[in-house]
Amino acid sequence: MLESRASVEHLLSCxxxxxxxxxxxxxxxxxxAYVVAVHEMSRSFGAVALAMRQYVGASDVEPLAVILExxxxxxxxxxxxxxxxFAMVLVVGPRxxxxxxxxxxxxxxxxxxxxxxxxxxxxxxxxxxxxATVTRNQENIDDPAWQAAARALTTTVEKAGNAESxxxxx
Numbered sequence: 472m473l474e475s476r477a478s479v480e481h482l483l484s485c486x487x488x489x490x491x492x493x494x495x496x497x498x499x500x501x502x503x504a505y506v507v508a509v510h511e512m513s514r515s516f517g518a519v520a521l522a523m524r525q526y527v528g529a530s531d532v533e534p535l536a537v538i539l540e541x542x543x544x545x546x547x548x549x550x551x552x553x554x555x556x557f558a559m560v561l562v563v564g565p566r567x568x569x570x571x572x573x574x575x576x577x578x579x580x581x582x583x584x585x586x587x588x589x590x591x592x593x594x595x596x597x598x599x600x601x602x603a604t605v606t607r608n609q610e611n612i613d614d615p616a617w618q619a620a621a622r623a624l625t626t627t628v629e630k631a632g633n634a635e636s637x638x639x640x641x
Contacts, residue, residue: 475578478639480532483523485637488534490516492542496555505552508605512598519591526587537631541624548620560602562624568595569636
């Protein structure tokens with residue numbers, strides 16, 4: 472249970488970072504469709520964070536700093552919200568899914584935990600699909616400065632040691 476608790480606390484720090492960063496971003500974005508999508512994503516990740524908090528008890532877990540940094544920089548670099556959605560679909564979301572998959576593979580035997588992690592993965596996938604729906608008619612952004620800022624987000628997580636995932640524990 473100790474290993475499970477540490478892993479869930481770490482995953483909670485990831486999910487809580489997404490919840491907080493998106494919740495703070497939504498009212499600051501200028502594209503109405505993106506505002507609604509980011510607000511919905513924040514609400515969904517907030518529900519996952521609450522379930523994880525309940526699993527580990529009254530745990531005070533700090534949000535994962537690299538996720539906060541990436542999502543904050545995304546919002547600051549593009550007030551429409553396009554960069555925030557980019558960051559979720561190509562930088563944060565896939566790494567979170569890999570972390571959840573790795574946790575499900577290594578933490579076996581606890582049905583409640585398995586259900587919790589499966590739900591977190593399903594919510595993450597649903598939010599990535601939401602982004603696909605919202606951005607379906609979005610044209611490519613050919614602005615070199617925008618593209619450089621987008622690449623810098625990936626570089627940030629890679630330099631933090633998160634090339635493929637956010638890991639399972641600190």
